[in-house]
Amino acid sequence: DAKTTQPNSMESNEEEPVHLPCNHSTISGTDYIHWYRQLPSQGPEYVIHGLTSNVNNRMASLAIAEDRKSSTLILHRATLRDAAVYYCILRDGLDFGNEKLTFGTGTRLTIIP
Amino acid sequence: EAQVTQNPRYLITVTGKKLTVTCSQNMNHEYMSWYRQDPGLGLRQIYYSMNVEVTDKGDVPEGYKVSRKEKRNFPLILESPSPNQTSLYFCASSFTGMGEQYFGPGTRLTVT
Numbered sequence: 001d002a003k004t005t006q007p008n009s010m011e012s013n014e015e016e017p018v019h020l021p022c023n024h025s026t027i028s029g030t031d032y033i034h035w036y037r038q039l040p041s042q043g044p045e046y047v048i049h050g051l052t053s054n055v056n057n058r059m060a061s062l063a064i065a066e067d068r069k070s071s072t073l074i075l076h077r078a079t080l081r082d083a084a085v086y087y088c089i090l091r092d093g094l095d096f097g098n099e100k101l102t103f104g105t106g107t108r109l110t111i112i113p
Numbered sequence: 114e115a116q117v118t119q120n121p122r123y124l125i126t127v128t129g130k131k132l133t134v135t136c137s138q139n140m141n142h143e144y145m146s147w148y149r150q151d152p153g154l155g156l157r158q159i160y161y162s163m164n165v166e167v168t169d170k171g172d173v174p175e176g177y178k179v180s181r182k183e184k185r186n187f188p189l190i191l192e193s194p195s196p197n198q199t200s201l202y203f204c205a206s207s208f209t210g211m212g213e214q215y216f217g218p219g220t221r222l223t224v225t
Contacts, residue, residue, distance in 0.1 A: 036214075043117075043203045043216030044156070097163070099144045099207055100171065101214060103156040 022088030136204030
């Protein structure tokens with residue numbers, strides 16, 4: 001799987017929008033961009049995923065650069081509950097075998113009250 | 114409620130004493146998987162299963178066994194645990210394809 005690069009940590013104020021960047025310069029045309037997060041003492045939790053177009057769901061938005069070499073996860077109004085480690089993961093859409101997720105080190109997001 | 118459950122949540126055991134960590138999902142998912150999470154190493158896949166009676170090794174399968182006799186259950190078996198298997202274990206499940214994966218709450222295992 002292609003590699004992703006994320007900042008080790010970020011801070012944001014409560015009730016402010018948060019933009020979490022991810023670089024994936026070696027992404028292939030069939031790689032989907034997935035975001036998961038892991039809250040303290042919990043298992044990873046799916047956030048969102050996309051291929052080319054920007055995506056929105058009840059948790060977040062995913063903005064994908066036109067060249068697909070980077071993407072940004074947007075939390076529109078951060079709450080204390082959003083404090084977690086956020087992982088940006090690439091998965092090949094043509095891989096119909098193992099559904100393995102390759103977790104990197106992620107971005108530790110701290111929310112300041 | 115759609116969920117993946119794991120039992121036990123915490124376990125302290127001694128070297129060589131066989132143990133089983135259970136994983137169950139109620140979403141009729143075909144795919145199930147086990148990961149271990151260690152500081153500095155992130156999450157690494159141990160075994161996975163594409164469907165009933167179909168299992169295969171992940172990245173770190175040594176010292177572990179699995180079985181998939183029913184679609185909902187995917188137990189992780191440590192026949193002879195060793196201290197280097199002290200870790201936080203997560204079970205995950207999903208439909209096959211690009212959909213979201215659901216993770217269990219984790220099992221913290223300590224082998225002394």
